Amino acid sequence: MQNILTCAQMRAADKYTIGTMGVPAQELMERAGRAIAEEVRTLLETLGGRRVLAVCGGGNNGGDGWCAARLLSDWGYETAVYTLTDKLSADCAAQRAQYGGKVYTQFPEETFDAMIDAVFGTGFHGAPEGVFLDAIEKMNQSGAKIVSADIPSGLNGDTGTYFSCVQAAVTVTIGELKGGLLLSNGPDVCGKIVRKDIGIQLPERAAAGRSEAEDFVKIFPPRKKNTNKGSFGKAVILAGSLAYTGAPLLSAGAALRCGCGYTQLAIPQELFGYYVGKFPEVILTGVPSENGYLCPDEEFLRGLMRGADSIAVGMGCGVSKQLHEILAFLLSEYRGTLVIDADAINTLAEYGADILREKSCRVIMTPHPKEFSRVSGREMSEVLTEGAVLAKQFAAEYGVMLLLKGHTSVITNGKFSVFNTEGTPALAKGGSGDVLSGIIASLAARGVNGMDAASCGAFLLGRAGILAQKRFGEYSVTPGDVIRELPAAILSLREF
Incomplete structure (x- = not known):
């Protein structure tokens, strides 16, 4: 039985792991970024491509994207980051500071083989607007294969509903499965779901699970x-x-x-x-x-x-x-x-x-x-x-x-x-x-x-x-x- 958490429960588990278990937030972000980068590398090996664009919001989900882009660059891939905002969480800012590649403040016109969707994470609800909606639409229209970090941006991680949403080829869900990946329209936008255990501990037993x-x-x-x-x-x-x-x-x-x-x-x-x-x-x-x-x-x-x-x-x-x-x-x-x-x-x-x-x-x-x-x-x-x-x-x-x-x-x-x-x-x-x-x-x-x-x-x-x-x-x-x-x-x- 695979655990299933709500987005709020996943955030609580993240906080518990950092605050009570003593795992540094940057260490968890490095693990998440590596997990995403590994799946992008696997996808690129299948496609035969080398060029990757990470599309990053300002929260910790965006930080995962910056980290993955840096690692892929270290592995020899040609990477770039499109950053949607200058308002970054502290952990996201720390990851941006470590990235030495090309950075865009507008969606680039050139083509990429793969894109990392790191716009929204478990804290998102409602409908994407403005630059965020524009980024989602352009990713979907780009022709690149998209790897979503944790949850396809725009998807409600609890219900699987959305107004506008990234259409992912692969979703790398971090820690535990979220219900929205499996319910309603979730399976039609997530592509292949890959769960990555990065050592996040649960403060209490999960109240739901996926049968096997x-x-x-x-x-x-x-x-x-x-x-x-x-x-x-x-x-x-x-x-x-x-x-x-x-x-x-x-x-x-x-x-x-x-x-x-x-x-x-x-x-x-x-x-x-x-x-x-x-x-x-x-x-x-x-x-x-x-x-x-x-x-x-x-x-x-x-x-x-x-x-x-x-x-x-x-x-x-x-x-x-x-x-x-x-x-x-x-x-x-x-x-x-x-x-x-x-x-x-x-x-x-x-x-x-x-x-x-x-x-x-x-x-x-x-x-x-x-x-x-x-x-x-x-x-x-x-x-x-x-x-x-x-x-x-x-x-x-x-x-x-x-x-x-x-x-x-x-x-x-x-x-x-x-x-x-x-x-x-x-x-x-x-x-x-x-x-x-x-x-x-x-x-x-x-x-x-x-x-x-x-x-x-x-x-x-x-x-x-x-x-x-x-x-x-x-x-x-x-x-x-x-x-x-x-x-x-x-x-x-x-x-x-």
Whole structure:
């Protein structure tokens, strides 16, 4: 798990390292400058170029740029610095004093092979203006490959949003990852993200991290020989309606591939005949229903809960008062892990989410941004810019685990958040969420704790999507293709 910090937390860690741990600020700047210079050198070796322009602001980020330019000059590269301001921090001024190369006070007209973006750092917020905006635009128009120091200038390091922003080929993030590099538009402007550890110490444990394959090896250990299907739990998929008949099959198919001992598919009674034989491996059950939509029946639900280690509900169910009554009963009476997805979330938004407050089961909710906007009562614009924060607040308020889907999915229990970046735009297709709910239900049925089940589920969906994309391309992958790649995704964990 790689630490993720907010910009304020990163600045606090920098201050702690200098003030409490006694590492001189200039020593940290030298390390940061060297880390940036090394990445520029690597890029130039690939390009075959020699000419570098560092574009430097007046803060410590600018100081990193001056340092990198000096080191590259020492290594034999032709360097120059465009300085945007005479108002420099003390550490930035110290680095400028050591640089002996060409300095511009206006953006140079000559061409360069690479540029170092050292305009703004973690202290930036808002929109670039004046000479700073002009510098960003000219860097983007220059045709040079840009290496950004810590954060592409103009990018909000916490949210990944921007008004005008450097389009980097490489971003050398210093110390720890910042959330904005991974969220919203961040990945589209950062290019390749390279994290460089320069010895900055954290005053306290990070409250977020980016998941990696090695984090989930423990979830798929070699099975003991003395086991049986009962050893691996039972997942129930309670899903479907006359209007949405495919969702239950996708969820059940994914659950079958992720290791639970039993998968039970519970669908409206009217659909039962159509489902017979679709998956010989599942326990197929007809649910009391009316006109193809689920109806609450306490006696039936008690029987369904019996022996169920996890229940995933909502996929393709449609929004209804009847589904809300089913959710209320499950929340009150069930003792396992309840995965609430799709129309179950929309139903909570329509008929009331307060039933989440009093519950006897563990709850994992898996909304996409629009579903989260509905159930949280927040504007879509807020979710798209502050989703990670809002998800954490919602999880804490309602005592649930929440997986907010996106190109970077955020999984949180209200205290710690996991950012999942494994994935592909090929997954932007109806049905991918149904696959995810089945994966999570299967993992939870095996006894995997909720945060690990949700985090691993998001990772496996993303990894399987990548494998499917390699076969079919970004445009032609279907959720069924993703399910077929789940075994390979799981096997890939053994590489660690």
